[in-house]
Amino acid sequence: MMRPGWILLSWLTLAGAALAEPRVLVVPSFGDPPYQGVLAGIRQVAFEVRVDSQALPPTREALERLVKEAAPDTVLVPLGSRAAQAIAEANPALPVVACFLLNAIGPKGNPSWQTATLELPPDIQANWIRRVLPTARTAGILYNPAESAARAEALAGALRRAGLSPQLAEAPRPVDITTALEHLRDRADLLVSIPDLTVFNPITAKTIMLFSYRHRVPVIGLSQAWARAGALFSLEWDHEEHGRYCGQLALKALGIGGRAQPQRKLLTSVNLRAAAHMHVVLPPDLVGMFSTVFD
Template sequence: MTMRNAIVLTLLLLALAVLCPGAAHAERIALLISSDDAPYKEAVAGFNEYVSKQGLQISYELIGLGGDPSRAGGAIQKIKSGRFDLILALGSLATEAVALEISDTPIVAGLVLRPESLKKGANLTGVSLEFPLELQFSWIQKVVPQARTIGVMYSPEENKKKIEAAAKVAQKMGLKLEALEVRTLQEVPDVLERLTKRAQVLWGVPDTIALSMQMAKPILLFSLQNSIPLVAPSSMWVKAGALYSLDCDYKDVGTQCGAMAVKVLKGASPGTLPPESHRTVSYSLNMNTARMMKLAIPDDLVRGAKQTF
């Protein structure tokens, strides 16, 4: 190669590096995954699919926690020494670990149950699994239009702020929230009994005490025996007898995270990107429960359900 040709080639490569910065530098992303369960795999697929179409050159390193908190320390050290441009944290375990230990690398989090988990640092943003309260109550009005009083059990340590906000939203929508505190598992049956004459529908808020798996059977029996429909936090509860649940499209949550990640890689600060709720609503219905309670579910809602039982 002549000196002239070498100079021309060098200039062309420099021009390409300016026009296509991804070709000059591969952005390094750490994927910190709380669990190997299917929702996490779907979210990773959605993230990768979106990011790969954006013209960026990306290299990934997958770091799995396998649901084991004791593995978080080693994972954090690996991330700190890896000099990553961005961290995708999926699940509460992964998000809490990186939010606590890493402040100098942008973090996009997904599959996080509580929106407040995404407000723990200026380098953190993401997508929560919680639907906006207005949307949740509008679905109650759609599926159980005759219900005006919504009963809910909650642990004040976990959900006090959420319930206070929910009461205001319910009032604006012409609904009443009958909220009763539960501090121990042993209190659940008595609180359910108090709701018998107060509530027309039971709103199942994720709560390690009020809606724990140990209390699933008495809660579902209460709902069926008193014909008070249970709006559940997941399709697993619907399969067991709850009337319906609003469900997540985990792949689309990954896509949302991908869109946020691309903005960050192009220069946006995570602190300027407000946390989002996931945008795709799917739902599961238990038609056997509806028939037992003599509830008329509109045909279009039945047809639109992701799952029916």
């Protein structure tokens, strides 16, 4: 008969083993479906480890306690800028893979901090533009230079490689958008959205869509919401695909798994009514390539 001590020791060993199990602790900024989609993607690839989801604690103290009490073999995966910013301020000693971001957040140069943003490689955007608007020659880029100068230049380079001439228009403040759009009105065959929140946000969307509609300058939207609102088409990473990518980064941070495979699956949306208004002819086989069609 085993003595209680051995039982206790066995239990503690098992418990210790459990506590030392590699763990992915996901902290979503919000509970919206897109965040759940990313979480689902993480779970798909990190099936061999424990994946927990913990809502972002409401107070800094609670967050610091959560981080502090996390086991050593844990990687933190904040989803969204709110959670990423909060965890960055908590300065955890654990590895962090910040996902589902528009812009990189966190300490630069820290090898234990990785970032996965939602930004599409500009060449992907440019190639889709070529596919949908093969006769276009100029593409407008509206941006806030303080926020997106590098991004705009990268996109401009991709557009040139795709045979398009970029037309850059600066809008340092929301009130400058109107003037910048006037500049593009007769110069740009289309307007490409970039994740620059000074310029492209739900509040400025009306101005931009009104401009697009009035002057028949198609907008390439940031997301399905923009396509539904009237952009000609939109491109974004599929949320689960992004989650799978983040999951791979998290496994790598835990020392498990190889190099993360780059994201490939896009969520593409097209608005046929916008296309008709813009006099853009979309062959049926091209429409069939879009995952979502608004009409």
